Amino acid sequence: MNVIETIQTQYPSMSKVQQRISDYILANPESACFQSLKEFSLSVNASQVSVLRFVRCLGFSSYVELKKGLQSFIRRRVSPGEELSKALQSQENTRESMVEQVLQMDLDNIQKTFQALDMEDLDRVADILKHCTTVHLAAQGGSRSLLPFLFIRLNSIGIHVQYFDVESSIFPTNLNANIRPTDAVIIVSFPKHNRQIIFLAEQLEKRGIPIVCITDRRVSEVANHATVSLPCVADTPLYYNSYAAAMVVANVLVSLLAIESKEKASEFLREMDELKHQYKAFNISRDNRRNRPKS
Numbered sequence: 001m002n003v004i005e006t007i008q009t010q011y012p013s014m015s016k017v018q019q020r021i022s023d024y025i026l027a028n029p030e031s032a033c034f035q036s037l038k039e040f041s042l043s044v045n046a047s048q049v050s051v052l053r054f055v056r057c058l059g060f061s062s063y064v065e066l067k068k069g070l071q072s073f074i075r076r077r078v079s080p081g082e083e084l085s086k087a088l089q090s091q092e093n094t095r096e097s098m099v100e101q102v103l104q105m106d107l108d109n110i111q112k113t114f115q116a117l118d119m120e121d122l123d124r125v126a127d128i129l130k131h132c133t134t135v136h137l138a139a140q141g142g143s144r145s146l147l148p149f150l151f152i153r154l155n156s157i158g159i160h161v162q163y164f165d166v167e168s169s170i171f172p173t174n175l176n177a178n179i180r181p182t183d184a185v186i187i188v189s190f191p192k193h194n195r196q197i198i199f200l201a202e203q204l205e206k207r208g209i210p211i212v213c214i215t216d217r218r219v220s221e222v223a224n225h226a227t228v229s230l231p232c233v234a235d236t237p238l239y240y241n242s243y244a245a246a247m248v249v250a251n252v253l254v255s256l257l258a259i260e261s262k263e264k265a266s267e268f269l270r271e272m273d274e275l276k277h278q279y280k281a282f283n284i285s286r287d288n289r290r291n292r293p294k295s
Helices: 003-013 016-027 037-044 048-057 063-076 080-089 095-116 119-131 141-156 171-178 195-206 244-260 262-291
Strands: 135-139 161-163 184-189 211-215 228-231
Touching: 003 016, 003 063, 016 037, 016 048, 037 048, 048 063, 095 244, 119 211, 119 228, 119 244, 135 141, 135 195, 141 161, 141 184, 141 244, 171 195, 184 195, 195 211, 211 244
Parallel strands: 135 161, 135 184, 184 211, 211 228
Antiparallel strands: none
16 A cells, blocks of 8 residues: 555544645645655644654654655656546547636636746746846756747847757766856756756756746755746646646746846847848848849
């Protein structure tokens, strides 16, 4: 019996405090399995003594053993492919019901995300990105779908942006050679968090480089190393993660940056317009030379 099954079995006989602790674990196993005892006790609004009593009630010798049990459960959960296969085989998922479920869930994701979003966190991120030399973008898997959007939008307001390839076999070398102390890194990471992304976040934190993490939870193997985390609800009935809320958060962030850096953005746009004008004139001149009759 895994730790989640143990909690569910013992739940009816637990005290109200223990049930509150259980509710938190059942809803947030990915967060709970990486929190310190102090962080966990604050999250569940219970004393550390109550948490340790709960741990012993479940049959674990220590809080660390409980975390190991949760981490083992997370590793053994179904993969994204298995999740999709299960959903496709369900007789309840008709064409019409699936469309309705996906739309409603994404709307709920966006609403929940912005209800929990702290405006001070957005301001901190905007301040980091405004004052850095280069913004590096890093992600893996489906999370990479947000990077082209961020790249284009940040570039459009005059912020220097580069992709950081965490899947390169020499990415530790690139980390050391290309990311400077005056830079910042935006990491987009949703479960399952890849080892390269976790290693990248650890190394950036050690070097004191600001990390903005767009992720599903404030507490995770990646978010724990971030300077600022922007958690986005990612529930979906079919695939493993939905990025609808994350895309809206990214759009809000870039829009906020554009407003706060309007002089810099306006100057950059004027320079771009001038370059486009010069490029058009260059092409016309080049075409004219080509079409000029030979003497």
